[in-house]
Amino acid sequence: MALNLVLLGPPGAGKGTQAERLAARLNVPRISTGDLLREAVAQGTPLGGLVRAVMARGELVSDDLMIEVVRDRLGRPDAAAGFVLDGFPRTVAQAEALAGLVAGRGPLTVVEIRVPEQELVRRLGARMVCRGCGVTATPESAASGRCGRCGGELVQRADDDAGVVRERLQVFTRDTQPLVEYYRSRSMHQAVDGSGTPDQVFADLAAVAGAGR
Numbered sequence: 473m474a475l476n477l478v479l480l481g482p483p484g485a486g487k488g489t490q491a492e493r494l495a496a497r498l499n500v501p502r503i504s505t506g507d508l509l510r511e512a513v514a515q516g517t518p519l520g521g522l523v524r525a526v527m528a529r530g531e532l533v534s535d536d537l538m539i540e541v542v543r544d545r546l547g548r549p550d551a552a553a554g555f556v557l558d559g560f561p562r563t564v565a566q567a568e569a570l571a572g573l574v575a576g577r578g579p580l581t582v583v584e585i586r587v588p589e590q591e592l593v594r595r596l597g598a599r600m601v602c603r604g605c606g607v608t609a610t611p612e613s614a615a616s617g618r619c620g621r622c623g624g625e626l627v628q629r630a631d632d633d634a635g636v637v638r639e640r641l642q643v644f645t646r647d648t649q650p651l652v653e654y655y656r657s658r659s660m661h662q663a664v665d666g667s668g669t670p671d672q673v674f675a676d677l678a679a680v681a682g683a684g685r
């Protein structure tokens with residue numbers, strides 16, 4: 473069973489949710505770089521101080537700093553048996569560093585959740601948020617038109633009209649293509665069809681990860 477997992481996928485592919493479920497199934501932590509950065513800043517660790525300084529300057533966190541944050545996280549005891557990485561690596565430099573970080577920890581499985589652009593535009597364009605508390609609507613709450621958490625009114629997310637969504641997806645594809653090629657050229661790239669229901673996608677992912685049903 474492969475426990476060292478990297479999930480790749482565009483915005484709207486449901487990557488975060490699937491990473492969460494897979495991690496629970498495999499009994500390993502889900503490591504989201506977005507969460508890691510927020511945590512590091514909130515806890516005021518030395519690394520967090522560096523991250524905070526970069527963000528305060530309005531810059532992107534560099535590969536080197538991101539790699540240090542991930543190295544630190546993978547070194548914690550709960551990640552000893554494996555992990556599901558969500559949001560890392562984003563670049564070839566990060567992928568090369570990750571190869572070093574997992575050396576001796578068993579194979580790394582890289583799975584891309586693929587969803588046709590048309591479907592992503594539909595999903596992202598349909599994303600509703602609560603006017604009251606800002607939470608993203610679930611399919612259930614969207615159907616009822618009211619926020620599941622606070623009962624507030626649901627509205628279309630401002631940056632989600634089709635043109636903006638398409639542009640965001642194109643930027644994502646452009647930026648991640650070298651990463652996909654990196655893993656493909658090493659025969660480490662696998663893909664699952666992400667256009668089905670969340671349960672179908674999860675079953676496919678679990679099969680690829682060797683986690684069964």
Ligand SMILES: [Zn+2]
Pocket residue numbers: 602603604605606607619620621622623624
């Ligand atoms: Zn709400």
